[in-house]
Amino acid sequence: MDENKSYLYDFIKGLWKENPVLVQLLGMCPTLAVTNAVVNAVAMSVAVVFVLTSSAIIISAIRKFIPGQVRIASYIVVIATFVTMADRYLAAFYPAQSKALGPFIPLIVVNCIILGRMEAFASKNSIFRSILDALGMSFGFAIALLLMASFREILGNGTWFNMRVLGSWWDNWMVMILPPGAFLTLGTIVGFSKFLQTKFKKA
């Protein structure tokens, strides 16, 4: 594999082959909690792109100075710093969005995709490759969230992005926007993606 190809791989592996939600099964809490409406899923994804990429840059830059025993603690401090900055920034300049997101933004700190990528990738690789990895992973996260949220919002509320897509004949499946709907959707989507991946491998 030549140099360019491996850079490309750093990015695209997160989209499908090592998708953090569908394959690694990381970051389940936000996946289950915020996917009851597409708007929430988009906002969550944007915030995760910002936090994951900035943390990856900083942690990759300081990786050689962090002793192994305190690395997790240091990563969490760095991640929490970015999350808090994003939260305050939204509250100051985009009060409407900040209000809509409510408690989801502070909860990014405990999203294990971020800590997982820091530990598995950014702490061992160059800044440039860490950025590619972070972008790939956060886009993979966004894809999975959008899929989940689309299913749940359309079936549970008859809307997509707050736009009516199903007619008034549609009886909302309330359960889809409740927690059980999240588990049902996640199970179905993960199962289907596993099916596709095994089929793809054989072919």
Added chain:
Amino acid sequence: MKSRVYMVFVLTLVAVISSGLLAYFAVYTHPYIEKNKKAEVEKAIKEVVPGTVTNKIIKDENKFKIFACYDKDGKTLGYAVYTVGTGFQDLITIMFGVDKYLDKMFRLEVLEQKETPGLGAKITDKDLFLKFWKNKNITGEIILAKPPKGESELKDNEVNAISGATISSRSVVSIVNKALKRVKEEVKNG
């Protein structure tokens, strides 16, 4: 021994840099956040007591405020009440407007809430929940109708619950009833 000192040093340094950054950022954003909050309260007052031009705060507590609202000639229109109470998950901040005789509620607004998105958060939905709160009779208490009634069947002191979010709906009603009781006392005592 050396590595242990180094370990403590590094983690301390990371934490100090991070808190320095955050402190700077908090100071920088604080005035904007305060301004947003104030603007929101001012806007809500005008919203819940229609026709308000100026207002004066007559009761100022951390979780309970009364604003007297005046029209452009300085005549009292009514009172805007700011109140905070417990919801399903966290505190709910509400503002509602009552007329000066304290027997009619003009309107209700939810300023802050952290209820379940898609369910409890519908207490902020103008077409689904807040529309029931217009021009209510408040000589007694507000009553929650569960199961929800048709709009024409609702009495003038009843509001419909949100299906799937009974606890959030009930919280709003009880916060309002508590606040109503206090407003009546406060205003009676001057």
